[in-house]
Amino acid sequence: MVKKSVLQIKVGREIKSNWKQYLSVVFIACLAVTLFTGILANYRNFEHQLAEIYQSSHMCDAIIMTQTYDEQIENILQKESITYEKRIYFPFSYENHPVYVIVHPDASNMNLPYSVEKQNNPRQGVFVDESFLTRNQLKIGDVFEVALPMGLTIHLQITGTMLHPESLEHTSYTPSLLYMNQSSLVDAIRAQYSFISQERIETYLSSYVNQYLLKGSNISSVLNNIKDQLSDDNQLVYALETKDLPSNQAIESDVTQAKQLIYIFPVIFYLVAILIILTSISQLIQREQKNIGILKALGYSQYQILSHYTSIFLVLGGMGSLLGMIFGPLIIPYVMGMKYQMLYQLPQIEYPFFRIEYLISVVVLLVIIVITSVLTCHSSITKVPAISLRGENAVHFKQGLLSKMTWIKRMPLNMVMAFRNMRRKWSRTWMVIIGVLGCSSLLVCGFGIEDTIYYGLDLELETYIPYDVTVSYVDNASYQSQILSIEGVQFVDEYAKHSVNIEKDHIIHSNLYILPEESSVFQVAYDDSSCLISSKVAEEIGCKEEDIIRFWYNNQVYEVVVTKIVDFCISQGIFISHHYFRNLPFLPTGAWIQTTDASYDEVVSNQIAQMDGVLSAVSIATTREKVNHTIGSIQVMTLTIKIFAILLAVVVLYNLALLNFKERTKDIATLKVLGFSRMEIGSSFMIEIIFLTCIGALIGLFFGQPLLIAVMSINENPLLSYIYHIQPQSYIWTICLTCGVSFIINLIFAILTHRVQMVESLKSVE
């Protein structure tokens, strides 16, 4: 058995005798590494899932979309030696819900479905996503009708279901995708129109090719080349790399956000870890000043002494970070995964439990510990033994400006002691302020996330479109007069909603709301010749008020002036009066209804739902319930932030209260001898830490909003737009929680003062 050195034994005994003090070091190391490894694991897992999808589906590197077939593009691609595939891509509406149809060549080798379920194992056919079947109450083998862009109506039989890399979002929020090979389409057309020959159909279809899937190197320069050459005509709809495709933008941005998240919370916790370790080391070195002198007198080198004290924190930091390395990848990806599963259709993949980055994060923390230890210990260790042997440095006070003020002299002595202590232990004072500041800003951020979401919802549902019932129609006909005849209905605004591409500086896929020429429910003023735009869409395409934007609707490109950017939370897109499209008939897809009284909401929605031609009628209460479900994952994240914030406060305040308690044991004993009561002694503690907590918490309030914006901006949800807003009560809660935690911790220590033995504490200076 290897015999331990005396210093190693001393390390063990030091940790054992002061384990309560060192617990906070273990805890903060664990928290910091948990957050880092957890967020990193979440990013890596999510990225891996997406990469797996792209790989198994042979996802292309870019897609070019045009209005109609363009030979020029093919020439450029051939000239650049780019591998490409052509296909037809068109939208149609089934049961009043948009569906995108992809018609791919029979021998397609790009953008394939990655998870297919089918009957009789046919190699080709018509595949749809699962929610298309669910929504329309269809099953595999059923036949449904599709209107083709060439004016033909055909019947298609569903071969199977699939997950497709261009339809990763759950289709309850986005259009469904129908994926079929050209032969199946030709067969379906011939079955309906047998008089048309196969060759003629194929020739006809080739003229409708409007998408080119590209694979190869140097794709961005090829895309730029194509954009330059086709900029003068109106043919090009978009030429985008995979990550920028409207269908993939949301998930790609979520992956980027997951990556960016690595740099926010872990940095805060690593900084706090440094602060806690710094304070604990300072306290230890101060306490061990005399022992350092003894070790030096015994001939130990500076390096040996430094290693001895550093090893205490390396052991503690190592323990904490190893725990963090286990907890992080288990907890955080699970919590964040709930959000991703809710938004996207992702395959279940096995993830590695260990990654080298986890070990690097542990090593980084340990290096930080070593650097902090060396810097903190350096001045004490380089003293000559004679000075070190004198023990803890005498506390030198100066008659500062504050001490000369009469009102300070009149303060109760426990307050005077508290304020002088703050000045005396300035590093600890700063640590409490910074630690509490971090906690309160995180809490404000946590509360602010919920406030922001609900503020946006309330703004839209109570101010901009204060409907009581919302209705979706099946057959694009008007039901206004029928609905108005129902008892309890006051106003009806019919509107049409279509999926369109919108462009200014960038092109995105969003909604076009065609509003009635005069509205009663929709409360934002609009005119006949321009449009309103939701702030999220405006930001994404890079437009501001008075700008002209482009959108594609009904096979035509429109240009319109933006009169107002509106902070809509749910309804995303552009809003235009039907008068703008006066040449086109108004075919409403739904309606917003106001009832005379809230008690009518459910009755009215039930009656409308029974009407022929109505797909659904939902009351405002049900809508809010659905939204609450949708933002469930955000609430999980909010709760996580709040819990971590409170944990941070507990660790920081516990560490400091314990330090304060230990440093002042002798003072406590003296006060007890002088006959002070437990509460009088406790109050001198509380004044100091609670005063500092209040300062830290108040400063933290100012950092809450920037942190909220930072967190929310990397947590953009494609379904919701965030209108940053923090309620006054959130600030009050933050102060109450932070000061409450501080009060409870200090109260516990105040109560513990009765354990201080007057006799033992007063025996000697040591």
Added chain:
Amino acid sequence: MPFIELKEITKVYGQKEIQIVALQQVSFALEKNELVVILGASGAGKSTLLNILGGMDYATSGSYKMNGKDITQLNEKKLAQFRRRQIGFVFQFYNLMPNLTALENVRLSIEHLKDVEDPKHTLEMVGLGHRMHNFPSHLSGGEQQRVSIARAIVKKPDLLLCDEPTGALDSQTGKHILRLLKSISETGKQCVVIVTHNASIAEVANRVIRFSDGKLVSNQINLHPKDIEEIEW
């Protein structure tokens, strides 16, 4: 009725298996205006006795009365009040609050008390009128001990307990402190008890109590106490 009366005081530390008897059946009585010196080697039990006298520790058995009031029956809260009002402590290592000035340290012991001395006057009395706004770190050992004495006497305690008050001081400063303590006892209102292992201090006391291995071995009245200047340190 004596001012202080101890009857068969015993103090045992530790649990059943390992028990250390610090005081064994100790009985004596003290009067006001006495300067009492308790002598004994290290571990004799003199500090334990001081702690019991000062209400800082409970006796295992026996009774301790001051002015007829049984102190051994007081609970923790009452003991704290007892220490606050009736006891003055002077420690070997001063135990001043490092972040309070000399004046504030003296004021500390009279917060919420009535019928007390003026802290400034008390500091002047111990010869520190000119250093009252200095922090302990700016004072010498002797000066710190004088602040400690001022802190103890400012509340006009019935019993002034001094644990090795000169232990950390040189002979001249030590004599100065002793002179101060003697003058306090001579006012006739307070009993001053000094615990020490320095036998020469006993020569200036009115009463000398000797301890050995937790037992009281002698309790002598000194009819002719020496002048402080005469003793050899």
